[in-house]
Amino acid sequence: MEARYIxxxxxxxxxxxxxxxxxxxxxxxxxxxxxxxxxxxxxxSYIKSSFKDPYSLKDxxxxxxxxxxxxxxxxxxxxxxxxxxxxxxxxxGISHNEIMIEGQKVWGTGNDYxxxxxxxxPWPEMEGxx
Numbered sequence: 001m002e003a004r005y006i007x008x009x010x011x012x013x014x015x016x017x018x019x020x021x022x023x024x025x026x027x028x029x030x031x032x033x034x035x036x037x038x039x040x041x042x043x044x045s046y047i048k049s050s051f052k053d054p055y056s057l058k059d060x061x062x063x064x065x066x067x068x069x070x071x072x073x074x075x076x077x078x079x080x081x082x083x084x085x086x087x088x089x090x091x092x093g094i095s096h097n098e099i100m101i102e103g104q105k106v107w108g109t110g111n112d113y114x115x116x117x118x119x120x121x122p123w124p125e126m127e128g129x130x
Contacts (some may be wrong), residue, residue: 024077024111032067032074036101039065039081043078044126046099046106056085058127059094060122065101070109075102079114 029035036042043062048054060083065076080097098109 023071026110027067027074029067031069032076033103035100036065036076039076039078039101040123040125042106043080043099046108047080047082047126050085050108051082052087053085055128056091057082058091059083060123060126062123062126063114063117063119063121066117066119068102070098073100073102075078075100075105077101077114078110079117079120081120 040062045058049056059081061081063079065078068075068077070077078099078101080099083091083092083094084095086092096114098111100109100112101106
Protein backbone atom coordinates (compact mmCIF):
# COMPACT_ATOMS: atom_id res chain seq x y z
CA MET A 1 0.00 0.00 0.00
CA GLU A 2 2.75 2.46 0.97
CA ALA A 3 4.74 1.68 -2.19
CA ARG A 4 1.67 2.36 -4.34
CA TYR A 5 1.12 5.72 -2.57
CA ILE A 6 4.76 6.73 -3.11
CA UNK A 7 4.60 5.71 -6.78
CA UNK A 8 1.41 7.74 -7.31
CA UNK A 9 2.85 10.76 -5.53
CA UNK A 10 6.08 10.50 -7.54
CA UNK A 11 4.16 10.35 -10.82
CA UNK A 12 2.07 13.38 -9.86
CA UNK A 13 5.18 15.38 -8.94
CA UNK A 14 6.91 14.41 -12.19
CA UNK A 15 3.88 15.48 -14.22
CA UNK A 16 3.80 18.84 -12.44
CA UNK A 17 7.50 19.46 -13.05
CA UNK A 18 7.25 18.45 -16.71
CA UNK A 19 4.59 21.07 -17.40
CA UNK A 20 6.81 23.92 -16.22
CA UNK A 21 6.37 26.39 -13.43
CA UNK A 22 5.01 29.40 -15.28
CA UNK A 23 1.34 29.73 -16.10
CA UNK A 24 1.12 31.57 -19.41
CA UNK A 25 -2.15 33.03 -20.66
CA UNK A 26 -2.80 35.03 -23.80
CA UNK A 27 -4.52 38.34 -23.02
CA UNK A 28 -5.75 41.42 -24.91
CA UNK A 29 -3.53 44.34 -25.89
CA UNK A 30 -5.43 46.54 -23.48
CA UNK A 31 -4.50 44.23 -20.60
CA UNK A 32 -0.87 44.03 -21.72
CA UNK A 33 -0.28 47.77 -21.88
CA UNK A 34 1.36 49.87 -24.58
CA UNK A 35 2.67 47.92 -27.58
CA UNK A 36 6.50 47.99 -27.70
CA UNK A 37 7.03 49.42 -31.19
CA UNK A 38 10.81 49.33 -30.65
CA UNK A 39 10.80 45.68 -29.57
CA UNK A 40 13.78 44.73 -31.74
CA UNK A 41 15.93 47.39 -30.06
CA UNK A 42 14.75 46.19 -26.65
CA UNK A 43 15.52 42.55 -27.46
CA UNK A 44 18.91 43.45 -29.00
CA SER A 45 19.86 45.19 -25.76
CA TYR A 46 18.68 42.18 -23.76
CA ILE A 47 20.77 39.84 -25.93
CA LYS A 48 23.91 41.95 -25.46
CA SER A 49 23.53 41.93 -21.69
CA SER A 50 22.35 38.32 -21.24
CA PHE A 51 24.11 36.09 -23.79
CA LYS A 52 27.59 34.68 -23.16
CA ASP A 53 28.82 35.63 -26.67
CA PRO A 54 26.16 37.82 -28.30
CA TYR A 55 28.38 38.55 -31.30
CA SER A 56 28.49 34.89 -32.32
CA LEU A 57 24.75 34.61 -33.06
CA LYS A 58 23.53 32.88 -36.19
CA ASP A 59 20.20 31.42 -37.32
CA UNK A 60 18.44 34.28 -35.49
CA UNK A 61 14.67 34.50 -35.82
CA UNK A 62 12.21 36.64 -33.87
CA UNK A 63 8.45 36.96 -33.48
CA UNK A 64 6.37 40.06 -33.15
CA UNK A 65 5.34 40.83 -29.55
CA UNK A 66 2.27 38.92 -28.39
CA UNK A 67 0.19 40.04 -25.39
CA UNK A 68 0.58 37.51 -22.58
CA UNK A 69 0.25 37.17 -18.86
CA UNK A 70 2.70 35.01 -16.94
CA UNK A 71 1.38 34.34 -13.46
CA UNK A 72 0.34 37.87 -12.40
CA UNK A 73 2.66 39.82 -14.73
CA UNK A 74 1.21 41.21 -17.97
CA UNK A 75 3.18 42.36 -21.00
CA UNK A 76 4.35 41.19 -24.40
CA UNK A 77 6.17 37.93 -25.10
CA UNK A 78 8.69 37.85 -27.92
CA UNK A 79 9.92 34.49 -29.16
CA UNK A 80 13.58 34.34 -30.08
CA UNK A 81 15.50 31.61 -31.90
CA UNK A 82 19.29 31.66 -31.80
CA UNK A 83 22.38 29.55 -32.25
CA UNK A 84 25.24 30.98 -30.18
CA UNK A 85 28.64 29.95 -28.94
CA UNK A 86 29.14 28.64 -25.42
CA UNK A 87 32.08 29.29 -23.07
CA UNK A 88 34.20 26.76 -24.96
CA UNK A 89 33.73 28.48 -28.32
CA UNK A 90 31.45 25.85 -29.84
CA UNK A 91 27.97 26.45 -31.14
CA UNK A 92 25.29 24.93 -28.91
CA GLY A 93 22.65 24.47 -31.60
CA ILE A 94 19.27 26.07 -32.10
CA SER A 95 17.60 27.26 -28.92
CA HIS A 96 14.28 29.01 -28.38
CA ASN A 97 13.64 31.62 -25.72
CA GLU A 98 10.61 33.54 -24.55
CA ILE A 99 11.38 37.08 -23.53
CA MET A 100 8.81 39.20 -21.70
CA ILE A 101 8.64 42.94 -22.26
CA GLU A 102 6.75 44.32 -19.28
CA GLY A 103 6.68 48.10 -19.52
CA GLN A 104 10.35 49.07 -19.19
CA LYS A 105 11.36 45.69 -17.71
CA VAL A 106 12.68 42.86 -19.85
CA TRP A 107 13.23 39.33 -18.62
CA GLY A 108 13.59 35.81 -19.89
CA THR A 109 10.65 33.64 -18.89
CA GLY A 110 12.62 30.42 -18.78
CA ASN A 111 10.15 28.88 -21.23
CA ASP A 112 11.49 27.55 -24.50
CA TYR A 113 8.34 26.29 -26.16
CA UNK A 114 7.15 29.55 -27.70
CA UNK A 115 8.46 28.50 -31.14
CA UNK A 116 5.44 26.20 -31.26
CA UNK A 117 3.22 29.27 -31.61
CA UNK A 118 4.85 30.09 -34.92
CA UNK A 119 5.30 33.51 -36.44
CA UNK A 120 9.10 33.55 -36.36
CA UNK A 121 10.79 35.60 -39.06
CA PRO A 122 14.50 35.87 -39.89
CA TRP A 123 16.43 38.61 -38.09
CA PRO A 124 19.73 38.70 -40.04
CA GLU A 125 20.63 42.12 -38.59
CA MET A 126 21.49 40.38 -35.28
CA GLU A 127 23.80 37.77 -36.76
CA GLY A 128 27.40 38.49 -35.86
CA UNK A 129 26.48 42.06 -34.94
CA UNK A 130 28.94 44.08 -32.89
